[in-house]
Amino acid sequence: MVTQGLKPGRACLLLGAALAACSGSVAGQDGAGGGGGGTGGVGDPPDPPGACDTVGPSPVRRLSQAEYRATLRDLFAGIDVGQPTLTPDNAVNGFENRADKLFATEGNIGDFSKAAIGVAAKAIAAMDKLLPCAAQADEACGKTFVKDFGERAFRRPLSADELTRYGANFETVRKDIGFKEATQLTIEAMLQSVNFLYRLDLGDPNKDVNGRRGVIGFEMASRLSYLLWGSMPDADLFKAAREGKLTDDADILAQAKRMLNDEHMRGQMVDFHRQWLDFDHINLVYQREGEKDATKYPGYTAELRAAMRQESDRFTEMVMVDGSHVFADMLTSRATFVNAPLAKLYGLKAPPSGWEKVELPQDERSGILTRAAFLASHGHKFSGSPPLRAVYVMRRLLCMPELIPAANANTSEPVQKAGEAPKTNRQLFEARVAENNTCKACHQLIDPIGFPFENYDAIGGYRKQDNGIDVDASGELQSTDVDGPVANAIELSSKLAESAQVQACMARQWLGFATGVEPEEDDCRVQRLADVLKAADGDVHMLLLSLVKSPDFLSRSSF
């Protein structure tokens, strides 16, 4: 039998206890090391005191779909090989790269086969770009292709046996059909090989790293590239691996620092946040639940929805790639990009064309929690949903345990009854919870985190009045490390920006993302990374640099 969904009453008690126990455990780590954020070169990650001997397992990892697509893009740089359709994989807490969920199914084996056929056909249409010696079309050029393309596809040099087998196959096809077809089929085979689809990270049996097997340089190149770029290594990394330079901390750090400032980091940083912060939810909610009320929200068009979705990416890039790399700023910054429909929603002048960087109104907006995408995707047809908005904050940002409503809980959107005196959305929710003790147990904790969002309607428009009554956006954080009352969502965002618990929650997400394995509840590595973040004033580049020189990264678990 397994751990069951928590019963509402009990769950809230447990929640309180657990959070009380963990709050404060990150205090007192000031001053160690120095943040490297800001301008110029990247410094070294801080090394705060406090030991953690935990090292996680190193399972074989299949490329996630995002990694697969990015890898194809880079493997055939300069040639448009398209974006193959793939059956989705399962995500865990939003993350699509968990090793235990990325296994072979009949569906995805078929997808990979079709994708390989499609990609290879496109690749050989650009033979000159693919293979400089293609004009020779001889056996020697075939061998060159197997060796060079093979090294990039397998992310390591081919073994003698692999060179022989793939070389022989190339030559057979070349003689039987032609050079182009031999190239085509070699690509198809390699793209379906275990060495392309999976990251094996077998390690070097002769290299001991504190009782674990050290990884070899080429594996380190991939570990770095898939963490920081979500794709295969580039020429520099391959060169470093070939020269045996990816074996000590200094080399690895130097590469990682270079990579953090490379353009490839851009997409990966956005993609991490897409998964963690559920950017795609806005589209899913629409597909599942349809339109908002058309009378109340005539402006909620497909175009506006698309703009909301895009703002999430653009804002993340602005803060986490081009800005401070500090997540707290994603909670507090008022800077963003808007296009015409989004500008209208935010009460701003529309840009003359396309997208424009703007500053949002000071009294109305701060970071992601006051942005349209989050607010609209956590709202009902007529009004925003304080519980849905609160639960997002609790689960995604504070890593609080899941609270499951009782089966018979009335979780529909409360609406004004005919003939009743006008009520605000908040009053309707309060009235519902007040009449039910079972619901109250959890909702007295949840709803005060959601009420501060009452300044925003079902699509994220700002409002001072609701149903003709002044909005009461006051709320309270409880069972967190930043407990206390807040006047509105801007104050709530500021408090969360200062929360060590939010920082630890983010550290947990990065650790799972980096290793492909969900960290345990009380995993000390999470706290260690949170300490690094704190010492680095929140600069996530320092967290990443600390990760790449951690035992998890330098070695693999035993077989």
Added chain:
Amino acid sequence: MKSSATSPLLSMIDRRALLNVMGLSAGSLFLPSLLGDRRAYAVGAPKRLWIFHTQHGPHYPLWSMRRGGADTAADWDFTLADLPAANWSYSLAPLYEHRNEINIVDGLANVVGLVDDPGKNNAHDIGNGTILTGQHIVAGGGDNRGGGPSIDQVIGKAVAQPGKRSSLYATTWGSWTPVFSGPGQPIKGVNEPAPLFDSIAGFATGGATMGTPKPIDKLALRRASLPDLVREDFKAALSKVGSEDKQKLQNHVDLIDSLQKQLKAQAESTGGGTGSVVDGAACTFGTKPGGVAQVAENAMASVKVLTAALACDVTRVAMQVHGQFGPAEFGANVGDVHQDIAHQAVPGNPAAMQMGTYYKKHAEEFAKIIAGLKAIKEGNGTMLDNTVVVWTTELANGPHDLNRIPFVMAGGCGGYFKTGRYLKYAETAKVNNRTVGPGHNKLWVSVMQAMGLPNNSFGATNTGGQDLTGVLPRLKA
């Protein structure tokens, strides 16, 4: 040269038999990979399974029928043809036209789910992880909790034909998946009809006509040998990784073996026509579906692809998970079907009627699936006769119960099931201080046996004091 048999499948066998007489052996260009099928065809058309999984659960008073009496503590049944159309339940009325080919199974409990859920939270994750696995859930969140392989996967593997798909799984956007390959290993379906179509298009081996064989496709033949190369890579890796990873990679290798057979079949096909394994209108893949905008439209376009896949014997197991309708799709005026209707569907609440309509819409869809299978002639009957379609859901009703899980079955599965009945099962078992019906695992055992598997149990065998083994009584002909 055309056979006089009415079944396209049988006619193909006749043709093959003739080819054999003519001295064209398995090594010839004529569909060697399909030869494995021949024995099955020779004794009759293949049996197929289609699982139609919908969400939330109906409103029981608007779903159930009571002609045989209202006693929940007794087994009873009646012949559906004896029930006048006007007396059919609101939600199931669209199935009246198919009354002779269906069984409505009332009163089964998801016993493993009930045991997993002593707090009576009856959350979706528990129903979702148990309905098709019959196994206790494992730790995890959302739709990651299935405790074993789901019934479609188990049967699919057992009846898989060489070089064909063991199963085909269609879903709609964003639906949770109740399909698992093993504990905590969810499989997602193809969520739009166009890629679903693409996934079967490669099986259009064109063995239909006896015309001039197409020129030998050297590239396709060479492509069919690539898995040999790939397999060697896997072998090398398998010799180096740990045991858990070994299982993961071995699973991949097994699937490559199957893929290779498909590629060979494609390479060696005669190329006589496009998109038809079997001749006649019964088996054409038709044209590729375009984009779809709504859930129902998505699901119904996928129904056409799945029907073609079964008719053309691309697979013998179709798995379909139908996501939640948007409110406008069944005439409701709320923002959130899950919260505003499903959860509120209790007697006396207007949402109950809406949930009744929600399931009526599903019954209309189920009727279309049945009609599609009936339209395909096979032997002296139709493809439906050789198929069993099972419609179920992860929860018994909108407010999350796990007793009285609704099941509607269509088709006799090659004469295994006696159809045309409403079967009520006695709710006399005690599970977690509740009185509930027999475990739904038994229904899956019946389906396994109908599909030719020897199994006498599926998933958990005994839990909550209930024996879950053996077939469900009264279903067999």
